[in-house]
Amino acid sequence: MSVLTRDEAQTRSRLLDVHHYAIDLDLTGGDETFESRTAIRFTVRGDTDSTDTFVEVKPAELRGVTLDGQPLDPAALDDNRLTLKGLAPGEHELRVEAAMRYSSTGEGMHRFTDPADGETYLYTQLFLDDVQRVFAAFDQPDLKAVFDLAVTAPEGWTVLANGVTEHTGDGRWTAATTPLISTYLVAVAAGPWHSVRTEHRGLPFGIHCRRSLARHLDADAGELLDVTRACFDRYHEKFTEPYPFDSYDQAFVPEFNAGAMENPGLVTFRDEFVFRSAVTDTQRQTRAMVIAHEMAHMWFGDLVxxxxxxxxxxxxxxxxxxxxxxxxxxxxxxxxxxxxxxxxxxxxxxxxxxxxxxxxxxxxxxxxxxxxxxxxxxxxxxxxxxxxxxxxxxxxxxxxxxxxxxxxxxxxxxxxxxxxxxxxxxxxxxxxxxxxxxxxRTTGVDTLTPRVTGDNGGRLLDVDRAGRRPHRVAVGLYDRDLTDEGRLTLRERLDVDLPQAGPRPIGKLPALVVLNDGDLTYAKVRFDAESFRTLREGLSGLPDPLTRAVVWNALRDAVRDGELPAGTYLDIARAHLPHETDLALVDGVLAFAAGQVADRYVDPGRRPAALSTLTELCRDLIRRTEDGDHPGLRLIAVRHRIATAAHPDTIAAWLADGTVPGGPELDPELRWRILTRLAVLGATDEAAIAAEFARDPSATGQEGAARCRAALPDAEAKSRAWEAMFATDDLSNYLFTATAQGFWQPEQADLVRDYVPRYYAEAVAVAARRGPAIADAAGRWAFPGHAVDETNLRLGRECLADAGPIPALRRKLADQLDDLARALRVREADPR
Ligand SMILES: [Zn+2]
The missing domain is CATH 1.10.390.10 (Neutral Protease Domain 2)
Structure with a gap:
C-alpha cells in the first residue's frame, strides 16, 4: 500500500497547478466493477528542478492512459502510482481509462444491496486518499481544481453529486461544474433514492435515503429540514462569506463508516440517522448537531x-x-x-x-x-x-x-x-x-484541585494546577439548601484566571466547590474532602445539568486513575441516577458503569453484584417513569435494563408479550436488543433468530441476526463467527462489526479463551488484506477487551513489538492495550 508523504505532496504542489477534471463514470456494468474515465488539465511550472511527478489510481484494470494525446504504457503503473516523466513547462492534459472495483468496506465506491427489497445503492467516500479508488487524481488537498462529472446509471436511478445534477436521457446524468475544491471532497451517490426536496434562500435543498426507509425519513423530514434551515441561517449571521456552493443535499447512506462526511453540496450521513425505532431526544439532538457540524465544514474545510x-x-x-x-x-x-x-x-x-x-x-x-x-x-x-x-x-x-x-x-x-x-x-x-x-502544540490534560484554607473568620480559595496551560474558569461555590433537604444552591460563581495571582477570599466554608463549573475549559478537576462528602450525598441536588456533568466526569476520571474505588462509583450512581433528569447524563453514566466498571474494572467475582446494582437502578428509573411523562428517560432505562440482565426471565417475558409492562411497546430495535442479550445468556436459539429476521428482514435486521448468532454460547457458533470475520473476507464493514460485537462476552470467558491468542495474528492478517476500515473494526470491536489479564496484555504487546499491524490497526491495538493495562491497575487499586 503506497501512501503519500508530506514531502512528496509539497514537491508536487510546487510543480503543478491543477485546473480541471472531467470525470465520466459508467455504473451499468455489473456488480464487481465500474468504468472510470478521467481527463485532467494541469500546468507544469517552469521554475522547478525536476519535472517528474505522478498521478494516483487504484484500478482493477488500467485500460489506457494518454498524455497530451500520446499513449503511455499502462503496465508502468507501480502499485497506485503512474509516473509522468520529464514534463515540459506549460499546459498538459492527462487521460486515464480504467475499470474500478466496488467496495464493501465503506471506502471508495461502496456498493450495497438492501435485503429489504433487493435494491442496490452506490456512494463514494473519497476521504482521505480514497479518490484513487474511483478516478485518477493528483490526490492531495492543496491541489484544488474544478470538477465536471458525468455518470451513466441504470434506468430508474437518481444520481446525486456536489453540483446540481440533471438527467439528460438514457441513464446519462451530468453535474453542474464545481468551484475550486479538493479531490477528497468529490462525491457521487447513485441509486433509486427516495428524496424530499425543497428550496431555501433560493438554493435547492434535498434529503435522500434508501426506499425501504422512505416512511421513516418522511416522518422526520420536517425536523431535519427545520434544523438544516435554522443552522444555515445562523451561519449566515456569523459568517460574512455566503454559502459557497450551488445546492445542499443530505444523503443518508447505508454502511457508512463515520458519522457523516462534508462533501460540498452533498453531505453523506450514516443512515442510522433515519430512525426506524423509538429514540431519545439526545439522539435527535446528536443528529441535529451532526447536521450543524457538517454544514460548518462548508466553510471550515471546503471553502478554506x-x-x-x-x-x-x-x-x-x-x-x-x-x-x-x-x-x-x-x-x-x-x-x-x-x-x-x-x-x-x-x-x-x-x-x-x-x-x-x-x-x-x-x-x-x-x-x-x-x-x-x-x-x-x-x-x-x-x-x-x-x-x-x-x-x-x-x-x-x-x-x-x-x-x-x-x-x-x-x-x-x-x-x-x-x-x-x-x-x-x-x-x-x-x-x-x-x-x-x-x-x-502540547499534549496531556492539566489537573485542577481546589484548596480551601483559613478558618470560620474567612475562608480562602486556591486552585492548584498540575500542568502549564492558562485557563479562564468559573468556580461554583454551593451551599446546602436549608429549606429543601438534598438540594444544593449556587452561592456564587467566581471567574478565575489560572495561574492565580493569590488566594481568593470566599467568606464562609461552602459545602461544595466545583472547579470548571459550566465546563468552559479542558482539564481534569478534583474535589477537596468536604466537597466530596457533600456530593456523595447531594450530587443529584445540583441545579444545573452542566455542573452535574462536570462532577460525573470528575468521578469517572478518578475511577480511571485508581483514586476512587469502582464500587464507590457504582454506589454514587445507584444513589443519584434514579433522580437524574438529563438524558445525556443518565445514558452516559450508565454506559460507563456497565461497559467499563461492571465489565472490566471490577473483578469477575464481583461482576454479578455490580450488574444487579445496575439492574435495580434501571428498575427504579422505569418505575419513576410509569406516568408516561418521560419517554426518553424510560427508553434509556429499558435499554440498559436489557443490557445488564443477568437472568433471562424478565426480558424474555417482555419479548413474548411484545411490550414492556406500561410501555414502550417493543419496536425492532428493542426486540433485537433483547434477543442479543438472550443469546448471550443462552436463552434463545437459531430458530428464534431466524424467525426474528423473517419478521424484520432489513439491513439492521441482518446485522441484528449476525450479532445474535455470534453471541450464542456454543462452540460451533463461535467458530462460525470467527471464520466469517477472519477467514472468508466477504463480510461488509457493518456485518463484520455486528459479528464482532456479538463474539466477546464477559459471561463467556471460558468458552472463548482459546480465541484470545489467535486474535492478534489473525487481526494483523485481515487488516493487511482488507485495509483501514476493517482494520479499525477489527481493532475496535473484535478486540478481546474483556480478557482483563496479564496474558492478554503480554500477547498484545508482543504483537505491537512486531512490524506486523498496518498503521490503522497498530493505533487501535496500542489504545486497546493501554485501556487493558488501565483496567488491570484499577482492579489492583480496589482489591476488595
Ligand atoms: Zn467533521
Whole structure:
C-alpha cells in the first residue's frame, strides 16, 4: 500500500497547478466493477528542478492512459502510482481509462444491496486518499481544481453529486461544474433514492435515503429540514462569506463508516440517522448537531481547506465546536454542551492520557496513513474544547471577526495553523500566538484541585494546577439548601484566571466547590474532602445539568486513575441516577458503569453484584417513569435494563408479550436488543433468530441476526463467527462489526479463551488484506477487551513489538492495550 508523504505532496504542489477534471463514470456494468474515465488539465511550472511527478489510481484494470494525446504504457503503473516523466513547462492534459472495483468496506465506491427489497445503492467516500479508488487524481488537498462529472446509471436511478445534477436521457446524468475544491471532497451517490426536496434562500435543498426507509425519513423530514434551515441561517449571521456552493443535499447512506462526511453540496450521513425505532431526544439532538457540524465544514474545510493533513484539527475542531454551539443557538436543542461534556469530552480526555496522544495541531504528520489515525478524540473533542476556551478568553466578537478575516484571505484556497493564528491576531490585541503554543502544540490534560484554607473568620480559595496551560474558569461555590433537604444552591460563581495571582477570599466554608463549573475549559478537576462528602450525598441536588456533568466526569476520571474505588462509583450512581433528569447524563453514566466498571474494572467475582446494582437502578428509573411523562428517560432505562440482565426471565417475558409492562411497546430495535442479550445468556436459539429476521428482514435486521448468532454460547457458533470475520473476507464493514460485537462476552470467558491468542495474528492478517476500515473494526470491536489479564496484555504487546499491524490497526491495538493495562491497575487499586 503506497501512501503519500508530506514531502512528496509539497514537491508536487510546487510543480503543478491543477485546473480541471472531467470525470465520466459508467455504473451499468455489473456488480464487481465500474468504468472510470478521467481527463485532467494541469500546468507544469517552469521554475522547478525536476519535472517528474505522478498521478494516483487504484484500478482493477488500467485500460489506457494518454498524455497530451500520446499513449503511455499502462503496465508502468507501480502499485497506485503512474509516473509522468520529464514534463515540459506549460499546459498538459492527462487521460486515464480504467475499470474500478466496488467496495464493501465503506471506502471508495461502496456498493450495497438492501435485503429489504433487493435494491442496490452506490456512494463514494473519497476521504482521505480514497479518490484513487474511483478516478485518477493528483490526490492531495492543496491541489484544488474544478470538477465536471458525468455518470451513466441504470434506468430508474437518481444520481446525486456536489453540483446540481440533471438527467439528460438514457441513464446519462451530468453535474453542474464545481468551484475550486479538493479531490477528497468529490462525491457521487447513485441509486433509486427516495428524496424530499425543497428550496431555501433560493438554493435547492434535498434529503435522500434508501426506499425501504422512505416512511421513516418522511416522518422526520420536517425536523431535519427545520434544523438544516435554522443552522444555515445562523451561519449566515456569523459568517460574512455566503454559502459557497450551488445546492445542499443530505444523503443518508447505508454502511457508512463515520458519522457523516462534508462533501460540498452533498453531505453523506450514516443512515442510522433515519430512525426506524423509538429514540431519545439526545439522539435527535446528536443528529441535529451532526447536521450543524457538517454544514460548518462548508466553510471550515471546503471553502478554506487544510494545506496538509497535520491541520485536520482546523477542519474537525471547528466543525465540532460550531456544531454544538450553533445547534444550541439555532434549534430547540439548547443544552448541547451537557452532552458534549458527558460523551465527547470523555473521549478527548481518554485519548489525551494514552501513549498515542498528540498535540491538537501536530507539527509533523509525515504521510496520509499517519494522518488517518488522528481522527480521534484529540482532533474533535479536545480541539473543540480548546476553541471553546479560546472564545471564552478572546470574547466571541473578536473570535468571529478573526474567522471572517480567515475566510476572506483564503477562500477557495488552503491554509495552515500559522495562517489561522495570523487571522485571529488581526482581530484582537491578545497574544494568540502564545495561546496557540500552550493549547495546540502540547499534549496531556492539566489537573485542577481546589484548596480551601483559613478558618470560620474567612475562608480562602486556591486552585492548584498540575500542568502549564492558562485557563479562564468559573468556580461554583454551593451551599446546602436549608429549606429543601438534598438540594444544593449556587452561592456564587467566581471567574478565575489560572495561574492565580493569590488566594481568593470566599467568606464562609461552602459545602461544595466545583472547579470548571459550566465546563468552559479542558482539564481534569478534583474535589477537596468536604466537597466530596457533600456530593456523595447531594450530587443529584445540583441545579444545573452542566455542573452535574462536570462532577460525573470528575468521578469517572478518578475511577480511571485508581483514586476512587469502582464500587464507590457504582454506589454514587445507584444513589443519584434514579433522580437524574438529563438524558445525556443518565445514558452516559450508565454506559460507563456497565461497559467499563461492571465489565472490566471490577473483578469477575464481583461482576454479578455490580450488574444487579445496575439492574435495580434501571428498575427504579422505569418505575419513576410509569406516568408516561418521560419517554426518553424510560427508553434509556429499558435499554440498559436489557443490557445488564443477568437472568433471562424478565426480558424474555417482555419479548413474548411484545411490550414492556406500561410501555414502550417493543419496536425492532428493542426486540433485537433483547434477543442479543438472550443469546448471550443462552436463552434463545437459531430458530428464534431466524424467525426474528423473517419478521424484520432489513439491513439492521441482518446485522441484528449476525450479532445474535455470534453471541450464542456454543462452540460451533463461535467458530462460525470467527471464520466469517477472519477467514472468508466477504463480510461488509457493518456485518463484520455486528459479528464482532456479538463474539466477546464477559459471561463467556471460558468458552472463548482459546480465541484470545489467535486474535492478534489473525487481526494483523485481515487488516493487511482488507485495509483501514476493517482494520479499525477489527481493532475496535473484535478486540478481546474483556480478557482483563496479564496474558492478554503480554500477547498484545508482543504483537505491537512486531512490524506486523498496518498503521490503522497498530493505533487501535496500542489504545486497546493501554485501556487493558488501565483496567488491570484499577482492579489492583480496589482489591476488595
Ligand atoms: Zn467533521
Amino acid at each position: 481547506t487544510l494545506r496538509w493533513w497535520d491541520d485536520i484539527w482546523l477542519n474537525e475542531s471547528f466543525a465540532e465546536y460550531m456544531g454544538y454551539q450553533t445547534t444550541a443557538e439555532a434549534t430547540r436543542f439548547t443544552d448541547t454542551w451537557t452532552d458534549f461534556g458527558v460523551t465527547r469530552k470523555a473521549w478527548g480526555y481518554d485519548a489525551d492520557q494514552r501513549p498515542s496522544t498528540h498535540p491538537v495541531a501536530p507539527e509533523n504528520v509525515g504521510d496520509t496513513a499517519s494522518a488517518l489515525l488522528n481522527f480521534d478524540g484529540i482532533s474533535y473533542a479536545k480541539g473543540a474544547s480548546a476553541l471553546r476556551q479560546l472564545v471564552s478568553w478572546l470574547g466571541e466578537k473578536d473570535f468571529l471577526a478573526g474567522i471572517n478575516i480567515h475566510f476572506e484571505r483564503h477562500r477557495f484556497g488552503n491554509a495552515s495553523l500559522g495562517d489561522f493564528i495570523d487571522s485571529l491576531a488581526a482581530a484582537t490585541d491578545r497574544d494568540v500566538h502564545a495561546w496557540a503554543d500552550a493549547w495546540l
